[in-house]
Amino acid sequence: MANPQSRSGATHKKHGPMYRFKKAFGRLRSHTALFLGVLFSLGAGLITLYSVLIPHFALLYSDAVGHSLRTALASVFSFLPFAVSEVLVVLFALTLLVWLVVLILALHRKYHAKERPRRKVRRFLWTPICAIWIAALLFFYLFFPSYMRPALSATLKLQTEQITDQELYATLNYFVTRINTDADEVRFTESGASKMDFSFSELAEHINDDYLRVNEILPQIMGTGAPAKSLLSSQLLLPFHLGGVYTFFTGEACVNTAYPDFVLPYTAAHESAHQRGIAKENAASLAGFIACANSDDPYIRYSGYLNLLTEMLPEINDAIRELQTTDPELAGELAEGVQSILDRLDPRVRGELKAYSEFFEPYRDSTLAKLANEVNDDYLKAQGQPAGVSSYRYLTGFAVGYYLTYLE
Numbered sequence: 001m002a003n004p005q006s007r008s009g010a011t012h013k014k015h016g017p018m019y020r021f022k023k024a025f026g027r028l029r030s031h032t033a034l035f036l037g038v039l040f041s042l043g044a045g046l047i048t049l050y051s052v053l054i055p056h057f058a059l060l061y062s063d064a065v066g067h068s069l070r071t072a073l074a075s076v077f078s079f080l081p082f083a084v085s086e087v088l089v090v091l092f093a094l095t096l097l098v099w100l101v102v103l104i105l106a107l108h109r110k111y112h113a114k115e116r117p118r119r120k121v122r123r124f125l126w127t128p129i130c131a132i133w134i135a136a137l138l139f140f141y142l143f144f145p146s147y148m149r150p151a152l153s154a155t156l157k158l159q160t161e162q163i164t165d166q167e168l169y170a171t172l173n174y175f176v177t178r179i180n181t182d183a184d185e186v187r188f189t190e191s192g193a194s195k196m197d198f199s200f201s202e203l204a205e206h207i208n209d210d211y212l213r214v215n216e217i218l219p220q221i222m223g224t225g226a227p228a229k230s231l232l233s234s235q236l237l238l239p240f241h242l243g244g245v246y247t248f249f250t251g252e253a254c255v256n257t258a259y260p261d262f263v264l265p266y267t268a269a270h271e272s273a274h275q276r277g278i279a280k281e282n283a284a285s286l287a288g289f290i291a292c293a294n295s296d297d298p299y300i301r302y303s304g305y306l307n308l309l310t311e312m313l314p315e316i317n318d319a320i321r322e323l324q325t326t327d328p329e330l331a332g333e334l335a336e337g338v339q340s341i342l343d344r345l346d347p348r349v350r351g352e353l354k355a356y357s358e359f360f361e362p363y364r365d366s367t368l369a370k371l372a373n374e375v376n377d378d379y380l381k382a383q384g385q386p387a388g389v390s391s392y393r394y395l396t397g398f399a400v401g402y403y404l405t406y407l408e
Helices: 004-014 017-053 055-077 084-112 118-142 144-148 165-183 200-217 234-240 261-275 281-293 298-326 328-342 347-363 367-382 388-392 396-407
Strands: 244-247 252-255
Touching: 017 055, 017 118, 017 144, 055 118, 055 144, 055 252, 055 261, 084 118, 084 252, 118 144, 165 298, 165 328, 165 347, 165 396, 200 261, 200 281, 200 298, 244 261, 252 261, 261 281, 261 298, 261 347, 281 298, 281 396, 298 328, 298 347, 298 396
Parallel strands: none
Antiparallel strands: 244 252
């Protein structure tokens, strides 16, 4: 038989002052969290609305508030030698897996106990929903306005309209000359590949300095930022064709260092451009090239000019193929003119490209790369880049425009 006195004590404890205080504090904490969540969500909504409707607001927000927040966030993690974002993604994946297992087991027990599992399900779903909510808020506060800002080609006032064949030839000639000149100061191995004379961390610091130098010439490109980081999973990401990634939730520019050396400076500069609020891929490639081209290090300049040239060539070839259907003779002249310029490339540079082709061959037709390409394509189109992943290649006009405006 139960003891009435002990039951009375339990009732008193349940309804005592400490119990009521804890319950009131719990309600206050829940209401405060809800209020802050609604407040920050409204703020994100207003920023998004103004960014979509007023591109210059997006530019000012991205270069002022957004840049300060991104740089501060990246600086918090800059003392760590690894990419915090990479660790967080792995931890999130593991946590999600454990969460699903626990949820399935809980539902299984409730089902056999003939209990309604709705409350349990709601409690389990609340955690991932909050995590996704916070990630979305970070994206809209830190990075979304950067997609809505005016095009970098417009802010730099590049001459990109009605590019002639002669202007294209002049740009390619200039690029080939710069590549050949800088190749004289580059060390090449027996395999044909070039070799950096400094570590990746030193390279990342150098790219940061190069952006500061560019900012003095072109204030439209922000100078300050945190150094890029190497991905721990670089080798594992090669089948995905992932050269680098910018993670908005930590502000880190991350680079796949398993790629050949000559790719790394250009990739680090590209991802660092995202950190500086240049969100669209073709604009980030242009900004990365400008940072490399203005470097005081010949290897970084070599990487910038050679990588941009290799990104321009597929678009030029596509244009020649399209022209063949309407004017085969003109297409043949254009192809011959471009090839005659490329024939001027230093044999050592051709050896570099041959070595890269051999390195990349095992991953060229990777199924994982096709899947990653489709996911990235959908993401880019959702952020206002109708060309999707092909926007990485829409650089010929920018390159010619930059040459005509600043280099000619």
